[in-house]
Amino acid sequence: MDPNIIIKHTLIDASYIQKLVVDCNISPIVQCDFLARGLNDTYIITTENDIYIFRLYRHGWRNKSAILFELNAITQLHEKGASVSFPFRNNDADYLFEIEAPEGLRYGVLFSYAKGERPQINEENSKSIGAALGKLHKQSSSFHLNYERGFDIDINHLLDEPVSYISPLINTYLGSEADQSMKDIVEEVKTELSTKELEIGFCHGDFHNHNMHIHNGELEIFDFDCSAVGYRAYDVAVSWWNLKNNYSSKEKECWDAFLTGYQAQRSLTEDDLQSLPLFITARRIWLLGTMTQNDDVWGTNWVNERTLEFFILQLKTDRLKER
Template sequence: MLDFDPLYSTPQIAAIEQFIHRHYPLAGPVSCRMLQRGLNDVYLALASNGERYVFRLSHRRARGPADVRIETAFLTHLAQSGVSVAAPIPTREGTLFVEGQAPEGARQAVLFQAIEGRKPDTADVGDAQANGKTLALLHNAAETFQPDGALYRLDLEHLLHRPLARICDSGVVEDADVRSDLEDIATRTAKAIEAFANLSWTYCHGDCHGFNARINDAGEAVFFDFDDGGPGYLAYDLSVFLWAQTSFGRRSTAMWNAFVDGYRAVRPITPDDFEAAHRFVIVRHIWLMGEYASRAQEWGSETVGWIAREANFLRQWETERCVERLF
């Protein structure tokens, strides 16, 4: 019996190596090293024949369990459709994911083939175009994918309202006036989005901010990290790249323009989807704030304290980019 119930445990590397060996037909022995700990635990796994893989152990998140069944099915569909993605590796039993038991409960795991290529350059418009092109190809392929039984819909309830509730309930934003500002901004944003008559619906990558990709020798952006994907607003999927170029003090609209050019080279963007993407920047920022707020007990209030200062960015974006639309 544990004296303290863990929120989030970190397995020993040896345990990860044994888990992979037990469930996957790789050339053993497998050696691992952790790449990232946070929203998920991510490891580089090396087989004895030199093959490189990425092993992801999902975090237990406020939204609920990882939707690995639909995620891996979508990735397989994309790979079969010729879209450049990191496809999942089947287990010894032929499944595309597996579940393991941690002290805090069940955690889902997926093994991916490691992607060759370089990280995208923050100032390379060619890399931005490549990201836009791959997202467009993804959306084309999504038209023939049926996400039956998906656990999450990337709608305003999932992306805006529940994250806002997590922010307000976390205690991180102590100033009642700031909480009221956030609620007012969210209400106006939801109303503006709902006023669009014909927003497109697709299966979203969910986190296409430009760096969940590698640029291969052909100049293509190969996508990974579909953990936040699901059926949702196409405008939201576009907006994540715009948000990444303009949040936290960044102002790189040239990269956004290149991204849009790359996307439009493959498929058109409707006027409503393009306009709504600017509103969805606010949705994306509140979603991220809600993700961090939900980790306050795990990471500590000091680590997530930046959330309390973000109303200024949201107010400025709403005024400059949604009302006046300066670009």
């Protein structure tokens, strides 16, 4: 192989993963299949008695301490009775498998499989989803996390870092005036958030119906890859953002149902409630920044004048609705 080739991400064959997880106390494996590629690679493992998920973390995305932070949080939630996909230890009593991939060291973890399917968005399910997040926030309030995550869900993570990736694109495709318009909106959001007393605590970080399954009326949560300590209101706002972007015809009634479910478990302060529209804008910026930063996942064919103009329009529309 040419030593000058730079390898960013390899896809490990499922047969290798199947041999790797034999080192776990599970029943004989019937089948192992590659399930999905994203910021991490996901495999589904079927045994004689059960189904599991194996996540192979992307090299350079999360370091060992960051992954152990996530697993520590999930394990504590599971021990408190939360319905979450949880990790299994291997025969060495370790959660992490290590793979020396061509691009560098990668870590893998075996998780329980969340039965069922993605919940449809309707008022009943939205109320249940809100209640699930309320319970998660309540159950995690007494956490003692033993590892460094490497980031918090704060202004830097949601706004400053993403803008550093987005700004060059805006300048290239739309010019300096559009770039300044985005930065002005970001500064307005930061100023308004600074005036509020916002609750800080453990957050899932990506809480919407794509990261949960429903089975016999019960929700089970998975994919804590974006979890960290940060603004609880942001965690709530992500579900509102999901409704706005993917279920706009049902937004009002389902958002009302979500809030009813959440506040039946725990209350939101007035400052947290007022900050929710601001975190819609923050979510848009964080997501575009993450996509831009990880072009080996999403590619660059979506980066064009039309897409970026729509992004700026969304930010401006958010601000108009807030006023």
